[in-house]
Amino acid sequence: MHKNHKKRRRSVRLQRSVLSAALCALLLTSCAPASRAPQPTTAAPYEEETGADYEQLTENSLKEQQRFADLEESLFQDEISASRLDLHFLLKNPEGRGITKTDALIAPISMEAFLQTRNDQEELRKELSGFQTALLTDDQKLTLRILESLMNTEKKGEGLELYSQPLAPTIGTQAQLPMLLCEYAFYTRQDVEDYLNILEYLDTFYGQILSFEQEKADAGLMMSDTSIDHVMESCKSYLLVPGNNFMIDSFKERLNALPDLTDDAKKELCARNEAALEEHFVPAYKLLIDGLEKLKGTGTNEKGMCGYPDGKAYYQYLVYTATGTSYHSIDELMTATEQEISDNLQITSKLLSEHPELESMLDNYQYRQTEPTAIMEELKEQTLKDFPQLPECSYTLKDVPKALELSLSPAFYLTSPIDDSSQNVIYINRNPIYDNQPLYNTIAHEGYPGHLYQTVWFHTHCDSDLRKILSFSGYTEGWAAYVEALSYRLDNGLDPLLGELLEANSKATLGIHAYLDMAVNYLGWERKDVQKYLSSYFSDPESIADSMFETMVDNPANYLSYFIGSLEIRNMRETAELQLGDSFNTTKFHTFLLDMGNAPFDVIQAYFTTWLMNQKMGN
Template identity: 45%
Template sequence: MRQRKQTCLSIILSLLLIAGLLTGCKGTGQLPKLLPRSETSAQTEAAAYESYRENTLKVQQDFDKRMEELFLSEVDNSLITLHYTLADPSALGITDYDRTLGSYTVEDAKNAVKDAKAVKVQLDAIDKRLLREDQLLTHTILSSYLNTMISSEGMELYDQPLSSSLGIQAQLPILLSEYAFYTRQDIEDYLSLLTSIDTYYASIAAYEKERSDAGLGLCDISLDRIIKSCNAYLIDANHSFMAETFAERLNQVEGLTQEEKDAYIAKNLAAIDGHFVPAYKSLIESLTSLKGTGLNDKGLYHYPEGKKYYEYLVNSYTGTSFQDIPSLKAAINAQMLDDLTSMDKLLAKNPELAKQMYSYSFALTEPHQILENLKSQCQMDFPSIDGYECNIKRVPKALESILSPAFYLTVPIDRPQDNSIYINNGITSTNKNLYSTLAHEGYPGHMYQTLYFNSQNTANIRKLLSFNSYSEGWATYVEYYSYGLDNGLDKNLSQLLKHNAAFTLSLYAMLDISIHYEGWDLKQMAEYLNHYFRISDGSVISTIYYDIVENPANYLEYYVGYLEILNMQKDAKKALGSSYSDMEFNRFLLDLGPAPFSVIRPYFNEWLVRQNRPAANGQ
């Protein structure tokens, strides 16, 4: 769930006034270079070196300290963020924090930009030449993150917190239902969160009213879709997933008596009836009152600063290394054509594959068996990880129509063993796509990448910096990789399915740009899909169109991340030839960790040089 924090980057890094102390001794030019230096000269150089070394260590220690202070300041701005990042915040001295969901206001966004500017000034004052390699990477990533945040200034009302499937109102209940109970305090915190949801949603409703008054309101079609998703949460407290999961989580807390459990269960039911359900009813009423006020039923292009905001979103969501959106779209179209060409070649050789696309089945259909199979086969191309558990859970039936096909919930830094993957049985087919879905969400996808990064990363601040295109791009990349494994499918069929999946995602990404950056309306998109792909079902086209309208740049997160990784892999294979290794390429991406691709690309180019060096030396 993309949720704006109450404040962001509120701590100001201390200004590091670093003077360059490395000076060279000036010679007279009269003595041969091989003659020994004078004792005084050697002592002077030694003193200068020691001073430089001492200052460098001081700068590095200060940087680590400031980054940890920044992490500690930011991690408790939201209790949801805090709990999903640290299972035991008290171990880091965090005991006093806001136990509500906070608010969602324009002022919050303005304060976030203000704080980002202040931190950026102090970050720029650091002499990067004195940082360790890992610190320099953190500095570069954080600087890029801040620059992107600052670029949103003045467009605070363009944010879109609500959408039918990816909005806060659709995803927050899942985060609440998965809120782990490690201690009694966690139970109390959860109940506090739950009782604050009506206040939080009231702030979102006020924000949507402010957007509407500014001429940026949601159109009636989008409002109806969001209201429909809200209706799914008008639940009966006694017979709901919110009550069921609460009782299950209580059993994880040691020392609770049955009397205490019963008391907590009663409080939870009261909070559902008294706050959770009323929050959704109130949100529905507020959104209904806005019907008729949102005049734009098309993309961001048709708002006054829509194109500018979309440029910010693309940069924020994808961190792309492409210079601008037109060049990005050209790259998407080129890869889309490559996948179509590959499909045509496969079908030309074996026309029967077209029929098999609708009747195939992977060899394995049980989730845990699939994950073990993936782990076993991936060891040849991915560094191994151990010491984790994964719980496979089912999306509640009442929510199947409004949630994603599957999703992985990230684990706290200090509880890497706890992992949960939700499968939406209403959308995900056990036979047709569970195998590839678990590659995306589990191993070697989100779960694997998260656990690997947490085990390697030493800068906690990076845990809070979200780079979804790296994460989703990686998961998409390995999802398509899974089609090439021994999965029970004919190899040609596997390749056809992979190219078809990649093509479909590229089409959505291209439509995203066409709608939000170039201004396509529903009719233009329908004509395009009918002309080139013979898609003419009006309800299908309308669903696609408004999914994209409600969630600008969402599909780009997935596809652009995949495209960036794919292009780097192509470049690596071309440059390294027979010395190329999937294992080393994957290790490079994993070791670097989540970052904008504009940052990753220069590091990739350096990696290529290092990989080429042994070959150049004949080693």
């Protein structure tokens, strides 16, 4: 039974998004349940200690472990009950965790809320420093290190709250929220009521965002007119046609699956939904469009993030937030990225020179499976070779509504609730602009052995509720990008040499995007610099230079989650393969990463060193 925490509710924002789109005997695997009574530490006492000394040590350890368990439970309760929207996606049965109410329908976006979060983070930082680490269990030590790393990263953004970007063309709040509303599951009649309340609150919430954008404009930190146009274009996708649209269709589908509702009740709820869409949802997007139009001309920075007064410092914060990297500086990251691009282009050059027939294959190749479900099932079978077997789970593959294809990513996975890993949804964007991204590899990224596989594994192998809601995009997107690259070389119907060529090309291309992300937002590259750089890799750089530049400006540090995260994993794998030689076991390596779970790489690296030592010793 959960305790009632009487202290003021904190909101340190440990989990960042419900869209996707965490020691063994010697510090390796498994998570101990934070909400259960902790066990004594397993360290043997020194020989010179008396029985009384040992009893005192054990008693002190138990007290410290219980104190940390109480903090974990408090943080979990505070974080997950901050908003009704987050709670619903993270927990199917909140009452089972003792949660009956939330602070808000949607987590607020305002300077007041950001500053309160900073105060709460400082309070947590002090609380974490007060624990005697040696007395905690191994799992608690890991959680403590993760929280400390997170707080150190958040410290980098202190005083830079106005640089936050809630609006962005494809990854902004205005683009993602409607898809969350479409997937808001109806388990009970109360869920329908909550959904309608959120829908009716949307114009108020977007008014909040506009007020924040006005503060940014007043401080000289507004986005450029070009970026405003991109966001406004995204908003226009949600000016729904009354009476027949994806928000109405999805509502009816969920309602029909809800038992014990009379036809009259369904009609009444459908009418309320349509009224909320007409009176609140569409007006909310009109409000954003009109408000942003009025803010045009206030943003004078046409460069990347470093073009703002403290933009370079904020970008550094974004980089470490997005990657959790073990690299010590952005300069180091840029050097490593250049090397990775070069290495993979050398592979492509070597393959094409030794096997010239591959060039003709590039124009016309096909995977054995081309339909989403068939691809998922084949990948599910393929993972048994180099990955631990996942517990049985279900999934649903859906197409992005046509009206939203230009506003959303090529594909995305919606994280399943932590108390029900059977609910897994993957959306696929069928717009022709994404035809150059093979569906096989996209589903590997989102499904098996990517986001779905990774999420279900951790949810079913870790008992710490707090660990399950911690979010580090460098780890999650890095894993997905890493396995996506591996999928080119699976038994998928491609010529093995062609798969190797496509894999190297994919890594190099992602690396180029990541390098430009840092060059535009950290070094201050302009359009002409981007075009000059691309001319080294593409025959027609003029056709893509502007869109590449604008993408980096609109979404600073976004590509780094994918590229730097996957680079960190490949670095560890290469180190393990080099040091272990023939005794390297791919499945054991993947199991280590999966068991570690969502964590920053500066923490994972220390545990990897221990894991590698254990592997050398044959443990």
